[in-house]
Amino acid sequence: MADTHSGEIVAELEHVSRVYRMGSAEVRALDDFSFVFKRGEYWAVMGSSGSGKSTLLNILGCLDRPSEGQYRVRGTPTSQLDDDALSDVRSRELGFVFQSYNLIPQLDVLENILVPLFYQDDPPADGEQRARRLADRVGLGKRLEHRPTELSGGQQQRVAIARALVNDPALILADEATGNLDSQTALEILALFDELHAEGKTIVLVTHEPDVAARAERVLRLKDGKIESVYENRKVQA
């Protein structure tokens, strides 16, 4: 199971179940699921559709609450938190990267990167500088005024990654982040994730592509809401 990495625990699931009711039937999307994500780890979550990987991602992302069990983000139990407090956790501790980039169309690049800070109760004073630095870092420093529709898919995903980093999150959640990209661009994005991992960021990447999962440090395979297997990828030095 979870190995004995010496890092700080970032996210911890304790006997978590998520039960959906479909009429009289009961679907256990996650079933008594326990797992620990530690600082600096780079996980790929795999599994066929219906295996519970989306549900896991929603719970990790504080978008959904477990039906049973406890989920802690950096030690904070989330089951008892109300909607506002959960929103707080999302804006401070989490960064999201989606398959379809999910930039806000009426905002330009810089504004899109700044959105998570906008919703913090006490936003950092250097937010805009930080956003500019991040835009530079993902290679879009010269396109700050551009709207998402003026960017290619790869560029949009870079903006989304910058946005996911702007609040310096404890955990970066990526949902099929390369799913909409051609293979060349996908490789570029994955290289960016590698860089982030090298910097010590904690990343959970949900994917159904073995190639993508192979880039992660470790792989968590789900089946029917339970852990099927956990293994470490052997790093191939390029």
Add this chain to the structure above:
Amino acid sequence: MKRASLWRTVRLGVSSLLLHKLRSALTTLGVLFGTSSVIAMLAIGEGASEKAQAEIRLLGSQNVILRSVKPREDFASNQQTRVNSYGLTDSDYERVSATFPGVGRVVPVREIYEEVRRGSRAMNPRVLACPPVYRDVTGRQVLEGRWITDQDERGIANVCVLSDEVARYLFPVEAPLGQTVKVGADYYTVVGTLMPRTRQRSDAPGAGEQTQAEVFIPLETGRKWYGNLQVKMRSGSREMEEVELHEVVIEVDQPDSVPTVAAAAREMLSRYHTQKDYEVVVPLEQLLLAEKTKRIFNLVLGSIASISLLVGGIGIMNVMLATVTERTREIGIRRALGAKRRHIVTQFLVETVVLSVGGGLLGVALGLIVPLIVEHFADMPTVITPSAPILAFLISAGVGVVFGIYPAWRAANMDPVEALRHE
């Protein structure tokens, strides 16, 4: 919410609305017309009532006016030689001035049915024979020369005072003072002219149209030369009339006693007159009536305006509900990135208020223009009170809040997971 972030929300709202320019513009139309009609109707209503009130005030709000009125003719009286004898009498006048409490000056007035001529120019103004005190009681002001004096009265002088309109018509070039005019068969020396009687707000358009063609002569002169029996030319037929006094103007000491004096006058007249050959005009009563009418008018206008604003508001709500559905995904993204419910509520509420306030501002502009057009083409006075645009503006903002709450609430209560999955 901090000011900077509210400002950012407003900017965001504007840019979201600008993504659908036509839709936003059409949506504001309801509020636009609602707001402008509030202002325009208030302006027209206010103008009409101010005109009515000015006219009533010219009569003197502290006066009670008794007038002789020709009673309705019975069918047998159509002969040309018949003498109509009716109206107020000298005894009525004496009873009023001697016995009425709370009465100041009482002024008897006779009207002379004669043409006024000056050379080849002739006109038919009201020729009024009145004592000197008439001027004070009715608030007329002398422009040039002087008013009728007690001396004129005692000496039965053939002098006259012309109202502005008469003076301008009969004396287009030379100064009227000292000249003579012919009233009926007699010559009168012009001793004074009157200021035009204008509305109180002389800056308002249309002011200065309240003059009336009038010629004043001393009461005694009128009695002496024209007598009580007069021939009145009317639409080709001649009528003989015998009237002692055409008008008695009663000046009341205090505004509070006006209703008492009016009631006493009605009581007295009904006792001494067998037929209804008089009327009692109480400007104060008319003023109150005019105010009441104005209230009703405002109520009706208010309802119409509320209905159009209601319709406008529903239109906005409808569009905002569609917008919320259309932007479900954006809501999901924002929620995932940490937006609380109140952030989403604020965002959509601000957007709705921007729409309605935009409509409101344009409506205020249109509402200020429409009265000018009405005034120009329909020749109706309009008055825009400063409170009208402010009121209309606040109402439009209120419409935005009221009709924005439900769409914003819907947006805020979406499940983030569902919203993110929305295509």
